[in-house]
Amino acid sequence: MVNLLKAAKVRKEFIDAVKVHRCIPCERTEPKRPTHKTRLPHEYVFNHTLGIDVLELTDTMGQKYQVLNMVCMGTTFQLAEVVKVGAGQPSSHACLSALQKRWFAWAGRPVNLFCDRGLHNRGILAKYLDEHGIQSYHVPLESPEELGRVERHGGLLKAMFRKVAAETSCSSKEQVESILTEVTSTKNDMSKAGGFSPSQWVMGKAPRDMPSLMSEERFAELGVIEARHDPTSIFALQHLARTEARKAYVHLDCSRRVQRAMSKNVSGFHREHAIGDLVVFRKDNNRGGVQWSPTCRVIGWETKRTFGFFRVMYLFWLQATTFALQAHQRHWLFPC
Numbered sequence: 001m002v003n004l005l006k007a008a009k010v011r012k013e014f015i016d017a018v019k020v021h022r023c024i025p026c027e028r029t030e031p032k033r034p035t036h037k038t039r040l041p042h043e044y045v046f047n048h049t050l051g052i053d054v055l056e057l058t059d060t061m062g063q064k065y066q067v068l069n070m071v072c073m074g075t076t077f078q079l080a081e082v083v084k085v086g087a088g089q090p091s092s093h094a095c096l097s098a099l100q101k102r103w104f105a106w107a108g109r110p111v112n113l114f115c116d117r118g119l120h121n122r123g124i125l126a127k128y129l130d131e132h133g134i135q136s137y138h139v140p141l142e143s144p145e146e147l148g149r150v151e152r153h154g155g156l157l158k159a160m161f162r163k164v165a166a167e168t169s170c171s172s173k174e175q176v177e178s179i180l181t182e183v184t185s186t187k188n189d190m191s192k193a194g195g196f197s198p199s200q201w202v203m204g205k206a207p208r209d210m211p212s213l214m215s216e217e218r219f220a221e222l223g224v225i226e227a228r229h230d231p232t233s234i235f236a237l238q239h240l241a242r243t244e245a246r247k248a249y250v251h252l253d254c255s256r257r258v259q260r261a262m263s264k265n266v267s268g269f270h271r272e273h274a275i276g277d278l279v280v281f282r283k284d285n286n287r288g289g290v291q292w293s294p295t296c297r298v299i300g301w302e303t304k305r306t307f308g309f310f311r312v313m314y315l316f317w318l319q320a321t322t323f324a325l326q327a328h329q330r331h332w333l334f335p336c
Contacts, residue, residue: 001018002015002018002019005018042073042074042149043074044074044075044193044194044201045074045075046072046074046075046077046107046201046202047072047107047108047110047111048072048073048074048110048111048112049072049073049074049110049111049112049113049114050070050071050072050073050103050110050112050113050114051070051071051072051073051113051114051115051147051149051150052068052069052070052071052095052099052113052114052115052121052150053068053069053115053116053147053150053151053154054066054067054068054069054083054089054090054095054118054120055067055069055154055157055158056087057158057161057165057176058165059165059170059171059172059175059176060165060166060169060170060171061171063085063086063171064085064086064087065082065084065085065086065173065176066082066083066084066085066086066087066088066089066090067080067081067082067083067180068080068081068082068083068090068095068098068099068102069150069153069154069157070099070102070103071149071150071153071154072198073114073149073150074201075193075194075198075201075202076149076153076191076193076198077188077198077199077201077202078153078157078184078187078188078198079102079103079184080157080180080183080184081098081101081102081177081180082173082176082177082180083095083097083098083120085173089118089119089120090120091120091123092119092120092121092122092123092124092125092126093123093124093125094120095120095121095125096124096125096128099125107202109132109133109134110134111134111135112134112135112136112137113129113134113135113136113137114136114137114139114146114147114150115136115137115138115139115147116138116139116144116147117138117139117140117141121136121138153187156187156252157180157183157184157187159248159252160183160186160187160245160248160249160252161179161180161183163244163247163248163251164179164182164183164241164244164245164248165179167240167244168237168240168241168244170237175237178237178238178241179241179245182238182241182242182245183241183245183248185207185242185245186242186245186246186249187245187249189206189207189209190246190249191249210239210242273298274298275298275299275300275301276297276298277297277298278295278296278297279295279296279297279298280292280293280294280295280296281293281296
């Protein structure tokens with residue numbers, strides 16, 4: 001509209017009025033702009049802040065299981081426990097029992113606990129937290145990104161569980177719990193947080209793994225190595241789950257689908273970038289479509305004043321270069 005009015009030679013007062021005009025129905029019905037989903041990083045201290053959430057898993061027979069997902073917000077150490085067999089919301093007593101057995105019994109009680117506003121996080125669980133000096137934070141509905149780290153690691157856990165469950169054909173609660181143990185152990189050993197794996201943050205060293213053919217310190221444990229490849233062994237399913245969990249982790253780590261899912265909702269900051277900042281920019285006029293540039297560094301600002309200054313400097317440099325070439329030619333043609 002502004003361009004049409006300018007082309008029609010309309011007075012400047014009408015053009016300024018169009019710029020401040022707003023359509024109230026359009027503003028009320030337009031979708032909300034996506035916010036930048038971020039928060040301040042947590043301390044790299046184990047068991048300072050714990051995040052919990054309930055996720056749903058399904059075995060190969062279609063049976064659903066409600067699993068309590070526990071993630072240390074600083075070191076990303078993760079554990080999971082089945083709190084209910086079947087669909088529906090688990091009780092707060094079952095969630096409290098899982099926390100006491102899987103986390104509080106060996107790691108102690110955290111300082112803060114983040115959770116959503118589900119009913120399973122209230123009742124006896126909320127009373128227990130208040131009586132034991134644990135500050136609980138219920139994430140508001142307007143900012144679910146406060147529990148984003150727990151949700152993200154829960155999604156990785158579900159993706160790995162689906163692959164392992166499909167390969168091992170699990171069909172009971174005991175098998176589901178065994179697969180959850182192998183999946184969380186693999187993820188805690190192979191992922192990184194601040195330069196170390198979550199298991200190293202907790203134990204202070206790399207945890208002891210199963211005997212391997214490539215390891216020199218356990219080359220004589222042939223019985224354990226043979227049991228890994230014996231389908232009649234009682235732990236054959238657990239060994240198979242461990243192998244499939246590692247394969248699933250590597251597949252997710254290198255998956256292009258996961259990369260697109262993590263980068264499609266990225267929103268930029270509306271701020272003034274300083275010289276030296278690392279930025280990326282979008283190129284819309286490419287033949288192949290919209291593309292994002294690699295990481296670049298800001299070296300200056302391009303404004304009318306800056307353009308005029310650089311133009312003057314360019315003309316000065318051109319004249320100086322021309323004069324130097326002419327002087328060199330004269331010196332070459334007429335040596336003294």
